[in-house]
Amino acid sequence: MPPPVSGCLLLLDVPKILFRALLSVHGLHFPLEETVVLIGGINAGAAYNGTENSTTTIYPLSADEEFSFILTEILALANGGGTATSEVLRAASQILPGDFESWYNEFNWLGMRIHDLATQAKSATSKREALFRASSYYRFSSFFLTGDSSDPRLYDTFEKSLEDFHEAISLLPIPGELYSVSGPSYHIPGYFFKANAGNATKLPTIVVGSGYDAAQEDSWHALGKEATDRGYNFVTYEGPGQPTVRRKQKAGFIPEWWDVVTPVVDYLSQRDDVDMNNLALIGLSFGGQLAPRAASREHRFKAVFSIDGLVDMQAAVLDKFPDELTTLFKSSNASFFDKVVSSALDQPDTSTLFKWFTSQGLWAFNTTSYYDWLSQLGKFALTQELVNNISAYGWVGKGEDDDLVGGQEDVLARYYNASGRRDATFQLFPMNLGAGLHCQLGAEPYLAQAAFDWLDGIVSI
Numbered sequence: 001m002p003p004p005v006s007g008c009l010l011l012l013d014v015p016k017i018l019f020r021a022l023l024s025v026h027g028l029h030f031p032l033e034e035t036v037v038l039i040g041g042i043n044a045g046a047a048y049n050g051t052e053n054s055t056t057t058i059y060p061l062s063a064d065e066e067f068s069f070i071l072t073e074i075l076a077l078a079n080g081g082g083t084a085t086s087e088v089l090r091a092a093s094q095i096l097p098g099d100f101e102s103w104y105n106e107f108n109w110l111g112m113r114i115h116d117l118a119t120q121a122k123s124a125t126s127k128r129e130a131l132f133r134a135s136s137y138y139r140f141s142s143f144f145l146t147g148d149s150s151d152p153r154l155y156d157t158f159e160k161s162l163e164d165f166h167e168a169i170s171l172l173p174i175p176g177e178l179y180s181v182s183g184p185s186y187h188i189p190g191y192f193f194k195a196n197a198g199n200a201t202k203l204p205t206i207v208v209g210s211g212y213d214a215a216q217e218d219s220w221h222a223l224g225k226e227a228t229d230r231g232y233n234f235v236t237y238e239g240p241g242q243p244t245v246r247r248k249q250k251a252g253f254i255p256e257w258w259d260v261v262t263p264v265v266d267y268l269s270q271r272d273d274v275d276m277n278n279l280a281l282i283g284l285s286f287g288g289q290l291a292p293r294a295a296s297r298e299h300r301f302k303a304v305f306s307i308d309g310l311v312d313m314q315a316a317v318l319d320k321f322p323d324e325l326t327t328l329f330k331s332s333n334a335s336f337f338d339k340v341v342s343s344a345l346d347q348p349d350t351s352t353l354f355k356w357f358t359s360q361g362l363w364a365f366n367t368t369s370y371y372d373w374l375s376q377l378g379k380f381a382l383t384q385e386l387v388n389n390i391s392a393y394g395w396v397g398k399g400e401d402d403d404l405v406g407g408q409e410d411v412l413a414r415y416y417n418a419s420g421r422r423d424a425t426f427q428l429f430p431m432n433l434g435a436g437l438h439c440q441l442g443a444e445p446y447l448a449q450a451a452f453d454w455l456d457g458i459v460s461i
């Protein structure tokens with residue numbers, strides 16, 4: 001079974017759920033009979049089981065597979081000072097599998113306690129490190145609460161997370177800066193982390209965007225220090241649908257992602273410390289689809305990364321649905337499709353992944369209809385024609401264990417190779433080095449080595 005995907009992240013695998021309730025929904029005859037099952041469950045991983053080189057890479061951190069995956073994501077932030085391993089493992093041991101309240105309580109509690117540690121710190125370094133961790137725990141406490149957009153905890157704990165993060169970056173040796181630029185009908189918040197304290201030198205600059213659910217603050221811990229240590233300025237941004245913009249502006253995802261990225265590039269062009277000839281754009285997870293979209297119209301990037309490669313998340317989701325549900329979706333009967341998904345969600349054995357993935361969809365696309373959400377997702381597809389418009393060098397990653405998108409990494413590489421411009425650089429990350437998960441979760445140093453060593457070569461061209 002493939003691992004689930006999210007966090008850095010998008011999440012494509014939809015869990016197995018019984019659709020027996022459909023048979024009785026308002027007396028409608030739905031051709032699914034009891035046996036129909038939606039989508040494979042996720043094997044979040046297991047300990048060594050006697051099979052040499054088994055395809056499972058990660059130890060389960062919860063009996064609930066989706067909880068286990070998100071816990072792995074939170075644990076991975078420890079590599080960049082965003083969390084601490086035993087703090088996460090202790091919280092994991094206390095969380096009731098599949099219980100969203102339990103998840104919220106543990107992480108909110110941990111956030112408060114680590115925030116307390118920050119207030120007791122005697123040095124700026126101690127304070128900064130504790131604030132970064134408190135920020136991460138607050139941020140992840142509301143991860144599973146997006147099903148009710150009126151839940152005040154979605155906003156309160158996130159606000160605390162932002163406050164702690166902002167104070168933490170002000171305590172970095174070279175303080176991180178906040179910036180905000182305007183798009184057509186929304187504001188784009190971001191961070192700028194300078195690689196060098198002076199302004200005189202224009203440096204190559206990496207711009208990172210996350211995906212379906214992850215916050216830009218995570219990216220600093222995942223890749224930020226890796227980038228600045230190598231002499232790259234590190235810039236993040238969030239567009240409509242992403243955590244801060246969704247919360248503060250109620251704005252859902254838009255397919256015109258160039259309208260999000262171009263204002264950021266305009267802003268960078270006004271700075272005196274950015275080498276505009278050496279800009280790179282990184283997209284993480286669903287961002288791996290968003291970044292090439294942006295680069296198809298915004299041509300000031302020299303390189304564009306898809307970590308990992310993705311061309312059509314809607315197709316990947318439909319591929320995981322049972323045929324009957326896909327047929328129903330394609331019949332465009334929106335009200336019935338919504339009814340079917342709702343009734344599936346009412347089933348007691350519905351998996352956390354399915355609950356979270358669908359509710360996150362409504363939240364991130366600012367809609368109340370599952371049909372509308374999934375339809376909108378289709379408008380983000382990358383096509384050959386669109387990739388033909390990309391002038392940047394393309395880099396496409398794939399985690400060996402991450403087969404959720406059914407080989408779409410190769411499809412994206414093929415689009416580049418057939419574009420008549422430049423071949424893609426394709427990077428496979430092996431599971432036997434722990435790098436096989438989606439977005440190389442937990443193996444960020446290897447990801448950074450592969451991606452940034454390659455970028456060094458592009459910058460020198």
Ligand SMILES: *[C@@H]1O[C@H](CO)[C@@H](O)[C@H](O)[C@H]1NC(C)=O
Nearest residue numbers: 051052053054430431432433
């Ligand atoms: C398992 O992986 C190791 C390290 O990559 C390799 O040397 C070995 O041949 C593999 N074993 C099998 C049975 O594939």
Ligand SMILES: *[C@@H]1O[C@H](CO)[C@@H](O)[C@H](O)[C@H]1NC(C)=O
Nearest residue numbers: 001049050051053054055056
């Ligand atoms: C161990 O896990 C692999 C999947 O990675 C599975 O194919 C195999 O059957 C398992 N072996 C045992 C002894 O459970």
Ligand SMILES: *[C@@H]1O[C@H](CO)[C@@H](O)[C@H](O)[C@H]1NC(C)=O
Nearest residue numbers: 177197198199200271272273
């Ligand atoms: C360097 O650039 C930043 C951002 O543009 C600016 O806030 C700061 O004042 C500059 N510092 C110097 C010494 O010019």
Ligand SMILES: *[C@@H]1O[C@H](CO)[C@@H](O)[C@H](O)[C@H]1NC(C)=O
Nearest residue numbers: 249250251252365366367368
């Ligand atoms: C998001 O949805 C709400 C409720 O339908 C609506 O009032 C609001 O205008 C939407 N936000 C945007 C930015 O379109």
Ligand SMILES: *[C@@H]1O[C@H](CO)[C@@H](O)[C@H](O)[C@H]1NC(C)=O
Nearest residue numbers: 028029332333334335336337
């Ligand atoms: C949608 O499907 C339901 C159940 O088959 C049916 O009753 C309804 O008429 C359909 N609506 C449309 C607009 O086709």
Ligand SMILES: *[C@@H]1O[C@H](CO)[C@@H](O)[C@H](O)[C@H]1NC(C)=O
Nearest residue numbers: 296297383384385386387389
């Ligand atoms: C390619 O770029 C041109 C110019 O920006 C644009 O008009 C066209 O729609 C783009 N094609 C695709 C398929 O995105």
Ligand SMILES: *[C@@H]1O[C@H](CO)[C@@H](O)[C@H](O)[C@H]1NC(C)=O
Nearest residue numbers: 410413414417423424425426
């Ligand atoms: C695309 O081209 C690169 C470089 O020539 C090659 O490594 C890769 O295998 C190609 N990918 C596909 C899917 O054709």
